[in-house]
Amino acid sequence: MTQAKHNVVIFLGPPGAGKGTQAERLAQDKDLVKISTGDILRDHVTRGTELGQQVKPILDAGQLVPDEILIALIRDKLAGMDQVRVIFDGFPRTTAQAQELDMLLEELGAPVSAVPLLDVPDDVLIGRIVERGRQASARGEAVRSDDTEEVARRRQEIYREQTQPLIDYYSARGNLYRVNGVGSMDEVYGRIQGGLN
Numbered sequence: 001m002t003q004a005k006h007n008v009v010i011f012l013g014p015p016g017a018g019k020g021t022q023a024e025r026l027a028q029d030k031d032l033v034k035i036s037t038g039d040i041l042r043d044h045v046t047r048g049t050e051l052g053q054q055v056k057p058i059l060d061a062g063q064l065v066p067d068e069i070l071i072a073l074i075r076d077k078l079a080g081m082d083q084v085r086v087i088f089d090g091f092p093r094t095t096a097q098a099q100e101l102d103m104l105l106e107e108l109g110a111p112v113s114a115v116p117l118l119d120v121p122d123d124v125l126i127g128r129i130v131e132r133g134r135q136a137s138a139r140g141e142a143v144r145s146d147d148t149e150e151v152a153r154r155r156q157e158i159y160r161e162q163t164q165p166l167i168d169y170y171s172a173r174g175n176l177y178r179v180n181g182v183g184s185m186d187e188v189y190g191r192i193q194g195g196l197n
């Protein structure tokens with residue numbers, strides 16, 4: 001199996017499903033660049049850039065940042081690459097974003113190759129998010145402003161309304177596969193890898 005087989009991977013799944021962690025590991029293994037829109041936006045907030053100031057209240061409330069902002073961010077990221085070998089974590093989150101991404105990737109000649117969907121039951125998700133906040137705090141790290149139970153619940157709702165339709169969108173293209181996201185990090189990673197071949 002050559003590395004060239006999977007050049008564009010999209011991780012789908014609700015907040016707290018483990019997309020970031022798993023995407024990071026896969027990126028290292030396959031020598032892909034992980035693009036996490038949440039990380040990019042949080043970095044802008046931390047640096048206090050104009051964009052950061054604009055999106056901070058949206059992130060704090062657990063709402064989605066407008067599509068145009070995300071699309072411009074991604075367009076920028078991809079434009080700076082010699083070859084497109086990427087894993088998306090947290091993007092796309094709406095049908096409009098997915099359609100724009102398809103057009104962009106078509107221009108670049110690098111279509112989506114695999115879409116692992118991490119399946120985790122709702123009650124487990126909220127527990128994981130709250131625990132993530134608790135652990136960051138125990139390590140003396142900054143706690144994400146949206147890792148509170150109330151905002152976590154809103155993020156799940158928004159996922160169901162706005163992002164879940166992407167499951168059908170990518171199923172119809174034949175590159176989505178479901179992964180049971182409950183288990184150890186290694187177990188889940190093994191399932192993700194199994195689905196890639």
Ligand code: AMP
Nearest residue numbers: 037038058059062063064065090091093
């Ligand atoms: P995440 O780290 O992926 O959970 O993202 C954290 C927050 O960043 C989300 O709750 C949104 O406010 C914002 N965000 C990240 N990615 C997107 C996206 N693709 N579209 C809209 N908002 C996003």
